[in-house]
Amino acid sequence: MTTQPPALGRHASASAAPRPASPDILCRDLVRIFVTEGIEVQALQGLNLRVEAGEIVALVGASGSGKSTLLSILSGLDRPTGGTAEVAGADLLTLGRRDRVRYQRQTVGFVWQQAARNLLPYLTAAQNVALPLTITRAPDRRGRALDLLDLLGVAHCEDRLPSQMSGGQQQRVAIAVAVANSPRVLLADEPTGELDEATSAEVLEMLRAVNAETGVTTLIVTHDPTVSEHVARTVQIRDGRTSTEVLRRTETDEHGTERHVAEEFAVLDRVGRFQLPPDFVESLDLRDRVRLSLEPDHVGVWPDGSVPVPGPVGPAAGAGRHRPGPVPRHAAADGATADVTAESTDETGEQR
Ligand SMILES: Nc1ncnc2c1ncn2[C@@H]1O[C@H](COP(=O)(O)OP(=O)(O)OP(=O)(O)O)[C@@H](O)[C@H]1O
Ligand SMILES: [Mg+2]
Numbered sequence: 001m002t003t004q005p006p007a008l009g010r011h012a013s014a015s016a017a018p019r020p021a022s023p024d025i026l027c028r029d030l031v032r033i034f035v036t037e038g039i040e041v042q043a044l045q046g047l048n049l050r051v052e053a054g055e056i057v058a059l060v061g062a063s064g065s066g067k068s069t070l071l072s073i074l075s076g077l078d079r080p081t082g083g084t085a086e087v088a089g090a091d092l093l094t095l096g097r098r099d100r101v102r103y104q105r106q107t108v109g110f111v112w113q114q115a116a117r118n119l120l121p122y123l124t125a126a127q128n129v130a131l132p133l134t135i136t137r138a139p140d141r142r143g144r145a146l147d148l149l150d151l152l153g154v155a156h157c158e159d160r161l162p163s164q165m166s167g168g169q170q171q172r173v174a175i176a177v178a179v180a181n182s183p184r185v186l187l188a189d190e191p192t193g194e195l196d197e198a199t200s201a202e203v204l205e206m207l208r209a210v211n212a213e214t215g216v217t218t219l220i221v222t223h224d225p226t227v228s229e230h231v232a233r234t235v236q237i238r239d240g241r242t243s244t245e246v247l248r249r250t251e252t253d254e255h256g257t258e259r260h261v262a263e264e265f266a267v268l269d270r271v272g273r274f275q276l277p278p279d280f281v282e283s284l285d286l287r288d289r290v291r292l293s294l295e296p297d298h299v300g301v302w303p304d305g306s307v308p309v310p311g312p313v314g315p316a317a318g319a320g321r322h323r324p325g326p327v328p329r330h331a332a333a334d335g336a337t338a339d340v341t342a343e344s345t346d347e348t349g350e351q352r
Pocket of ligand 2: 069
């Protein structure tokens with residue numbers, strides 16, 4: 001079941017104000033190293049991520065790939081070891097203590113997997129939502145709390161304690177708490193991890209509806225395979241780096257028939273590194289190093305030892321680089337990470 005939310009009421013206009021063109025989340029070469037008993041764990045190994053203002057993005061990846069580590073940094077709870085992490089203009093590497101507290105209260109909202117961690121057990125739903133508003137001394141706190149519970153489809157739970165609500169209802173209230181102070185960014189770490197499939201779909205749909213209604217930039221970590229039905233962009237994190245993204249859109253043909261299109265992209269960092277998807281690596285048995293070839297409009301990747309197929313001949317063939325044909329190269333494979341722009345070629349195809 002999908003519940004359509006009512007309008008957010010008097011607070012909608014504040015949240016819907018024009019936003020700056022800069023992204024709300026920008027991570028460049030983000031590194032987080034944990035050291036426990038002398039053993040180093042590189043949880044984030046140069047992660048790159050850009051999320052535009054108002055976007056909703058799902059972050060997926062295997063257990064231990066660094067998803068929660070990233071969300072802890074973005075929520076201001078943890079500090080990165082290196083790289084850049086900026087959220088709504090705040091630099092999370094240099095943010096001082098007072099600014100960090102203000103950042104956590106007003107710039108970001110957070111929903112955890114465990115409902116018990118999101119809500120205070122001795123406060124009702126309405127009191128839980130009003131609490132962050134009390135801290136920021138917002139006016140008409142009860143009115144705002146009731147509007148938000150209504151938006152999340154749990155207005156009827158206003159006087160219930162968390163123990164008197166289902167897991168799905170608690171997570172809806174948790175989302176209301178997280179967006180109470182109209183944060184710029186909403187972060188959710190496995191918000192549906194403890195819910196059954198149907199309730200999980202409802203909560204994901206609620207996150208999407210809140211994003212659409214308030215414009216809050218939303219990043220959801222999830223293992224839920226149905227997440228792609230709720231968001232247009234899914235980013236895959238692998239070994240502490242964003243590796244691939246799937247973008248979905250709906251196209252309508254000349255007969256008015258709708259078609260869902262999903263395209264997979266590799267994430268390219270500033271120096272040109274990207275990860276080949278594991279199934280590509282396996283199906284061509286790519287290892288150690290691969291042969292590269294620069295074509296007018298794409299880069300070819302072949303197993304070491306194979307001979308590249310020549311690219312198209314004609315006016316378009318040399319476009320941009322003015323060279324006669326494909327330029328074979330070798331790239332050492334760092335796991336499945338390729339670097340395709342570290343070198344450039346001159347007109348004779350020789351490496352510079
Ligand atoms: N506080 C910590 N101290 C030491 N190592 C840590 C700490 N937090 C995370 N790690 C390690 O960092 C890596 C990434 O952990 P993280 O919790 O970010 O993974 P995850 O993608 O959220 O996994 P899951 O899907 O299981 O929640 C793991 O190897 C983990 O053991
Ligand atoms: Mg996690």
